């Protein structure tokens with residue numbers, strides 16, 4: 740089992756890191772945000788955080804996507820709660836997670852800067868931190884400082900992948 744989920748709050752750099760790692764490894768990239776139901780996107784656009792029930796179907800869809808790539812894939816998914824990660828692990832036992840750790844202030848700054856037409860608004864950032872359960876201590880987890888330059892993040896993930904790949 741080799742797939743990796745790049746997780747963390749909005750703005751932590753999941754897409755940026757996962758696409759770079761996918762390119763190095765030659766693995767497909769699954770952009771989790773592309774699989775939200777339209778109702779979820781509308782909710783976030785309106786500034787309302789998603790609930791566990793809103794995320795359940797989304798996580799199941801992502802589990803199915805992971806199963807379609809048995810040779811390994813990179814998935815971006817906030818995966819903020821332990822129960823969300825367990826739901827993904829249920830689809831793919833042994834799934835590994837890279838947690839991009841970022842302060843609330845920096846997450847707010849990045850999301851506000853990106854704002855434009857993006858559906859995820861800066862005022863939703865607090866709600867991400869309110870439910871975040873650190874994956875520290877769970878099996879198959881690498882936690883990294885999301886403020887490092889992207890090249891340093893990529894190097895850490897590539898080295899860890901080699902050490903931990905089954």
Ligand SMILES: Nc1ncnc2c1ncn2[C@@H]1O[C@H](COP(=O)(O)OP(=O)(O)OP(=O)(O)O)[C@@H](O)[C@H]1O
Nearest residue numbers: 749750751752753754755849853885886887888889
């Ligand atoms: N290592 C980094 N250092 C500084 N800025 C970064 C880094 N990685 C990403 N960024 C910037 O942070 C912002 C968010 O990046 P990105 O879209 O990759 O995050 P994300 O976690 O996928 O966000 P979301 O889940 O909200 O889509 C972008 O403006 C990006 O340029």
Ligand SMILES: O=C(O)[C@H](O)[C@@H](O)[C@H](O)[C@H](O)CO
Nearest residue numbers: 748749750772789817818859
């Ligand atoms: O679980 C969630 O609340 C969502 O996945 C969010 O994290 C957003 O989709 C994403 O960050 C948008 O930029």
